[in-house]
Amino acid sequence: MKEFWLNITTPDGPCFDGPVVALSARAVDGDIGILAGHLPLVTALQPHECHVTLPDGSVHHADAGGGLLTVTDQKVHILSASFAWREGEAPEGYD
Numbered sequence: 210m211k212e213f214w215l216n217i218t219t220p221d222g223p224c225f226d227g228p229v230v231a232l233s234a235r236a237v238d239g240d241i242g243i244l245a246g247h248l249p250l251v252t253a254l255q256p257h258e259c260h261v262t263l264p265d266g267s268v269h270h271a272d273a274g275g276g277l278l279t280v281t282d283q284k285v286h287i288l289s290a291s292f293a294w295r296e297g298e299a300p301e302g303y304d
Contacts, residue, residue, distance in 0.1 A: 210230040210231070210244070210245070210264075211230070211244070211245035211246065212228040212229065212230055212245060212264055213228070213229065213230075213243075213244075213245040213246075213247075213283050213284065213285060214226075214227070214228055214229075214283060214284045214285070215227065215228075215229045215232060215261065215284075215285050215286075215287075216284070216285070216286045216287070217273075217286075217287045217289065217292055218286070218287070218288050218289070219274075219288075219289050219290065219291055219292050220290070224271075224289075224292040224294075224303065225261070225300065225303055227263075227300070228263075228264055229261055229262060229263055229264070230244070230245070230262050230263070230264055231243065231244055231260075231261075231262035232259070232260070232261055232262070232285060233259065233260040234254055234257060234259050234273065234278060234287070235254060235255045235256075235257030235258075236252040236253065236254055236255070236278065237252065237253045237254070237255055238252070241278075243280060243285055245283065247280050247285075248280070249280055249281055249282070250278070250279070250280040251277070251278070251279050251280075252277075252278050253275070253276070253277060253278075254273065254275055254276045254277065254278050254287070254289065255275055256272075256273065256274050256275050257272075257273055258270060258271070258272060258273075259271045259272070259273045259287075259292075261300070263300060267300075269294060269295075269298045269299065269300050270294070270295045270298045271292055271293060271294045271295060271298065271299075272291075272292070272293050272295065273287065273289045273291070273292050274289050274290035274291035274292070275289070275290055276288050276289035276290055277289075
């Protein structure tokens with residue numbers, strides 16, 4: 210699968226910044242899946258369980274507060290009120 214860059218930030222600082230192959234989140238209109246090449250998008254997020262799939266195929270889960278999701282060419286940014294990887298789920302380097 211093709212990769213894209215994901216940046217996740219909270220008021221406390223960055224939570225993730227790196228390549229991924231898939232992201233699932235909950236927008237105000239329902240669940241959304243993002244893959245490389247997704248059309249540009251700006252949407253509000255509800256509090257939700259977020260799923261991030263890394264290039265090695267591993268899937269990591271986190272609890273995200275409400276926020277904003279933006280998709281541009283080959284980059285996705287989540288600005289969230291809170292973001293916490295589930296215990297034992299944080300990608301290497303993002304405890």
